[in-house]
Amino acid sequence: MKPSWLLAALLACGSAAQALPGFAEFRSAHKVSDYLLLDRHGEPLQSLRLDKTRRALPWVPLAQMSPALLQALLLSEDRRFYEHSGVDWGAVAASAWGNLWNERTRGASTLTMQLAGLMDADLARPAAGRSATQKLGQAISAKRLEARWSKAQILEAYLNSAPFRGELVGIAALSQTLFGKQPAGLDAQEGAIAAALLRAPNAKPAVVAQRACAVLKEQGLSCAGVEGQLTAALQRRAGMPLGEQLAPHYARQVLRADGPAAQRSSLDGRLQRLAVATLKRQLAELGGRNVEDGAVLVLDNASGAVLAWVGSSGGSLSTAPELDFVLARRQPGSTLKPFVYQLALEKRLITAASLLDDSPAQLSTGHGLYLPQNYDRSFRGWVSARAALGNSLNVPAVRLGAMLGADALFERLNSWGLALPESGGYYGDSLALGSPDVSLLALTNAYRALANGGRWAPVPGRPQRRVAEAASAFIVGDMLADNSARALTFGLDSELATRGFAAVKTGTSKDLRDNWCVGFSERYTVGVWVGNAGGEPMHGVSGISGAAPVWQALMAYLHRDQLSKPPAAPPGLLRQTVAFEPGGEPARPEWFVRGTEQARMRASAQQATQQMAGIANPRDGAIYALDPDIPPAAQKIRFEGESGVWVLDGKRLGRGARLSWAPWPGRHELKLLGSRGQVLQAIKFEVRGATLKTASAATAQR
Structure with missing residues (x-):
C-alpha cells in the first residue's frame, strides 16, 4: 500500500494539473511591466513603465526568437526535449534517487517541468528547495502539459515566462535590456549567455561566463570575448525598451483615461513621426533666438480623433520635457480674433465687407489708457472686416470686442470650449486680443468647431452641440482662407499659403513668450505652439516665423495626395459683388447672410487729420x-x-x-x-x- 502522504500528494497534484490553463489562456494572462501604445495601424509608438518591481515586455512568438538562442537553451537545459513527454526518464535513470530532484544541476528537470513550476504558485521552488509533494506535482503537471500543448508552445511559453537576472522576466526583457536588440537578433554568444542566466540568474559573472563558454564549446564555437560581452551587458542601464519613443505625453493621457488594457490609439504613426521631426527641425532653425520648446496637435474634423499629439520638443531641447504643452495654458494672442468676428457677424453688427475704423484708439482700463497698436504700427483708416481679420489688425478687433461687450464675448469663448478661468470684466478690452490663458488642445478644438460650422464636441467624442451660427462660422473660415485678404501684412507667399483650402491664423502673446499657428482644412485641424517651458521671451520669433512653418509642413503632408476643397456654403448665404468707395479696396465678390447684402460700401465718416495746438x-x-x-x-x-x-x-x-x-x-x-x-x-x-x-x-x- 502506498504511504498516505504519497496518495494525498498524487490526488492533490492531479487536481492541480487538471486546472492547468490552455496555451492561449496562458498567453493572454501574460502581464507586462511596460504599457505599449500602438498607433491606429498597430505600430508601436511609445512605452511607459508601470511595474517597477519586475521588467516583463510584450510576448514574443517563437518564430521571432533567434535559432542560436533556442539551440543554446536546449543544450544547456533539456537535450532530449523533443524526445520525452514531460519527464526525461533517461536522466532520471542516470541519477541516484537522492539526486533525482536536486535542482542545483537541473539534470532531470525538463523545460516542461520548469514551465509547470512557473505556471503554478504551489509548485514554485522556495529558497529551501521543493518538497517531495511539489516535485511529484511538477512531474505530473509536466505530463499534462505535454498532452495538451505542442513542443513549440511549451518553448515559447517558457522563454516568455522564465526569470533571468534581477528584475528581468522573459526573453524580450533580457535581450532588449542587456543586449539592446530584439530576441530574433541574438547571436551565438548572446544566446549562450541567456541560457546560462536561466541556469543561475543571479550567479557571479565569472560563473555565468563559464557556463556560457561550455555551451559554446559543445557547438564547436570559440569562447573568446564572452566574459567581456557579459560584463558589458550587465553594466547596461535598464532604460526604455527598444523602438521609437514618439508619444510619451499622449500615452500617459490614454493610460489615465482608459487604463493599460487600451493599447491601440487613434494616432497615425507616420504623422506623429513627422510632427516630432518637423518641430525639432524648426526649433533648430530658430537657434540663437531663445526658443526651446513646442507642441503640436492634429485632429480629425469629423470624429475629433487625435492623429498627432506632440507635448514637448523632448529632453534634448526642452528644460521640462515631462510637461505636456498640448494641455498647458498660455496666452493665445491674435488666434482669438476669429471668434470675435464670428460673434459680431452672428449678431449682424458687421458683414465681411463692412468698413471698420482702423485709427488710433485709447480705451480706459483699470490700469490707465490702453492703446492697441497694429502689426506694422500703421493705421489704415477704413478697412473691410475681411481685410482687418486677414491682416490681423488689432484696433478693429478691440473696437468689435467693445461693441460686443466683455461679458458676452467671454461667454461665447467659453462656449467654444476655451474654459477661461476668470471673468469678462477681469480681461476687459484685452480679451479680443487673446490675453486669457488657453491650452493648445482647447484652442485647436475650437478651430475644429469652426471647421464644423459652429458645432462643438469634446476630443474625441460626441454628441456635438451647436455653439455658433453656421453662416457666420462659414464666413469667418472663408476670411481666414483668403490669402489675398492678408497680403498687406503677410504677403502672398507666406507660410500661411497652401495649395488647397485652409483657414489659418497666427498669434503671439505678450513679450514674445508664446506664438501659435492654428488652422483647418477640409478634413483636419492642426495647432502648433512654440515658446519656452519657463515662459522666457523669445528673440524676434512670432507666429509666422515660429509656429507657421510647422503648421504648413503638416498640412502639406496631410493633403499630399488630395487637395483640400472649400466647404459648401450653408443655407441662408449669398455671394454678391461689392464695390468700395473711391480710394478703397478693389471690388470683389463677398459672402453675405441673406438680408445683409450691400452692393456698395462707403465709410460712415472720414478720418480727419487733427489740427490743434500742442x-x-x-x-x-x-x-x-x-x-x-x-x-x-x-x-x-x-x-x-x-x-x-x-x-x-x-x-x-x-x-x-x-x-x-x-x-x-x-x-x-x-x-x-x-x-x-x-x-x-x-x-x-x-x-x-x-x-x-x-x-x-x-x-x-x-
Whole structure:
C-alpha cells in the first residue's frame, strides 16, 4: 500500500494539473511591466513603465526568437526535449534517487517541468528547495502539459515566462535590456549567455561566463570575448525598451483615461513621426533666438480623433520635457480674433465687407489708457472686416470686442470650449486680443468647431452641440482662407499659403513668450505652439516665423495626395459683388447672410487729420500696450501735433508736425517747443513690453 502522504500528494497534484490553463489562456494572462501604445495601424509608438518591481515586455512568438538562442537553451537545459513527454526518464535513470530532484544541476528537470513550476504558485521552488509533494506535482503537471500543448508552445511559453537576472522576466526583457536588440537578433554568444542566466540568474559573472563558454564549446564555437560581452551587458542601464519613443505625453493621457488594457490609439504613426521631426527641425532653425520648446496637435474634423499629439520638443531641447504643452495654458494672442468676428457677424453688427475704423484708439482700463497698436504700427483708416481679420489688425478687433461687450464675448469663448478661468470684466478690452490663458488642445478644438460650422464636441467624442451660427462660422473660415485678404501684412507667399483650402491664423502673446499657428482644412485641424517651458521671451520669433512653418509642413503632408476643397456654403448665404468707395479696396465678390447684402460700401465718416495746438498724440497718461507680433523695426510711436521741436526725456529728437520714435520701455516725458523755444505742451506716457535691441531682432517678421 502506498504511504498516505504519497496518495494525498498524487490526488492533490492531479487536481492541480487538471486546472492547468490552455496555451492561449496562458498567453493572454501574460502581464507586462511596460504599457505599449500602438498607433491606429498597430505600430508601436511609445512605452511607459508601470511595474517597477519586475521588467516583463510584450510576448514574443517563437518564430521571432533567434535559432542560436533556442539551440543554446536546449543544450544547456533539456537535450532530449523533443524526445520525452514531460519527464526525461533517461536522466532520471542516470541519477541516484537522492539526486533525482536536486535542482542545483537541473539534470532531470525538463523545460516542461520548469514551465509547470512557473505556471503554478504551489509548485514554485522556495529558497529551501521543493518538497517531495511539489516535485511529484511538477512531474505530473509536466505530463499534462505535454498532452495538451505542442513542443513549440511549451518553448515559447517558457522563454516568455522564465526569470533571468534581477528584475528581468522573459526573453524580450533580457535581450532588449542587456543586449539592446530584439530576441530574433541574438547571436551565438548572446544566446549562450541567456541560457546560462536561466541556469543561475543571479550567479557571479565569472560563473555565468563559464557556463556560457561550455555551451559554446559543445557547438564547436570559440569562447573568446564572452566574459567581456557579459560584463558589458550587465553594466547596461535598464532604460526604455527598444523602438521609437514618439508619444510619451499622449500615452500617459490614454493610460489615465482608459487604463493599460487600451493599447491601440487613434494616432497615425507616420504623422506623429513627422510632427516630432518637423518641430525639432524648426526649433533648430530658430537657434540663437531663445526658443526651446513646442507642441503640436492634429485632429480629425469629423470624429475629433487625435492623429498627432506632440507635448514637448523632448529632453534634448526642452528644460521640462515631462510637461505636456498640448494641455498647458498660455496666452493665445491674435488666434482669438476669429471668434470675435464670428460673434459680431452672428449678431449682424458687421458683414465681411463692412468698413471698420482702423485709427488710433485709447480705451480706459483699470490700469490707465490702453492703446492697441497694429502689426506694422500703421493705421489704415477704413478697412473691410475681411481685410482687418486677414491682416490681423488689432484696433478693429478691440473696437468689435467693445461693441460686443466683455461679458458676452467671454461667454461665447467659453462656449467654444476655451474654459477661461476668470471673468469678462477681469480681461476687459484685452480679451479680443487673446490675453486669457488657453491650452493648445482647447484652442485647436475650437478651430475644429469652426471647421464644423459652429458645432462643438469634446476630443474625441460626441454628441456635438451647436455653439455658433453656421453662416457666420462659414464666413469667418472663408476670411481666414483668403490669402489675398492678408497680403498687406503677410504677403502672398507666406507660410500661411497652401495649395488647397485652409483657414489659418497666427498669434503671439505678450513679450514674445508664446506664438501659435492654428488652422483647418477640409478634413483636419492642426495647432502648433512654440515658446519656452519657463515662459522666457523669445528673440524676434512670432507666429509666422515660429509656429507657421510647422503648421504648413503638416498640412502639406496631410493633403499630399488630395487637395483640400472649400466647404459648401450653408443655407441662408449669398455671394454678391461689392464695390468700395473711391480710394478703397478693389471690388470683389463677398459672402453675405441673406438680408445683409450691400452692393456698395462707403465709410460712415472720414478720418480727419487733427489740427490743434500742442500735442495731439500721444495723450497725457497714455500707456502703450504694444502687440508682441510687431517686428521691432516697425515698432514706432508717432508723435503728432503743432509743428515745433520735439524733446523726449530732455533730449531733442527733431522738428515738425509729426515724428516717429522707436519705443523703449519705461515712463517718458514728451515736450513740444514753439519757434521761440517756449514749451507748448508737456505730457507723460509709458511704454510696456517693447524693445529695439539688435539688428537681427529688427528684421524679424511676424
